[in-house]
Amino acid sequence: MNKKILFTLPLLITLVLFGYFFWALTKPGRDPKILPSVLIDKPAPEFNLTALENLGVPGFSRADLTSNGKVSIVNIFASWCVPCLAEHPDMVKLGKRNDINLYGINYRDKPKDALNWLKRNGNPYHRVGRDPKSRTGIDWGVYGVPETFIVDATGTIRYKHVGPLNPGDLENTILPIINNLQAQN
């Protein structure tokens, strides 16, 4: 009797492992392309980005994340980035709010292209900084565009979203996190 249990043990362990792998590989929302950010709950990196000329909003640096006591949304975008257009309406919604900062990092873009894109689709950002060589992007761990960071009033990165905000992401994820951080202040 004892021996029978011992013999079935390897089979049982294998089945449990298979079950776990199957679950892990097929669970909804799994996307191997999305990497967890190592910067969550870490201070935002130092940077200083120049403004996009003729746009009418200033550039920004790390100091602008902590200067006014507001939660900041930092959105990485580019004119060549098609999914950026898809999440643009969400950015417009966020840009209308006065109780948060909406900052845009223009990633690996030509100034003329970026300006045309923002003129055509409307500029939702309170500040836009140019990152033509993606150096600031690398410091933020950016590897795909668009990416959206939520930074609290002390300059600590609290959340990162890779890829465009899909329908429901703003209401179900982004806004609750903003509310939470504002409540903590």
Add this chain to the structure above:
Amino acid sequence: MRGLFLFAAVLLIFTANSNSVKAFEPDEILDDPALEARAREISKEVRCLVCQNEPIDSSNADLAKELRIVVRERLVAGDSDDDVKSYLSARYGDFVLFRPPFNTATFLLWFGPLLVFGVGGIGLIFFYRGNKNLKVAKPLSPEEEARFNQFLDEDKKTKSSNSGETS
């Protein structure tokens, strides 16, 4: 004919080689050959985050190119190979390195196989021990032997009496 084959083989090797270093652009090369060699070695172990299964050394992605330049800048600034790698993993996580470092999160990754073999080995030892116990029976005690002989004798008697009846 043989010459043609040789020519084709050489051509094949040549094109295969040029493919594998295609992404590498001449304007990135450092003047110092020793630093450049280190940069190439590091670049082969850094994952391109855009293509994911390709090292930045052979990737054509813009981000890979920029990371190759960053690697070289860090080396010129006097960083050691490990410094450069930790610079990158501080921004992109351990995933950026093809060879996972040893830490609490990767402990099972490194020792998992050893653990499986260990458990299996222990299982095997128990299995063979158990079998041996089955095969090697204990010798009979004097009383048991006496009873055993008694049974044998009775068996013989019945057999001989049976055979007497039939014949």
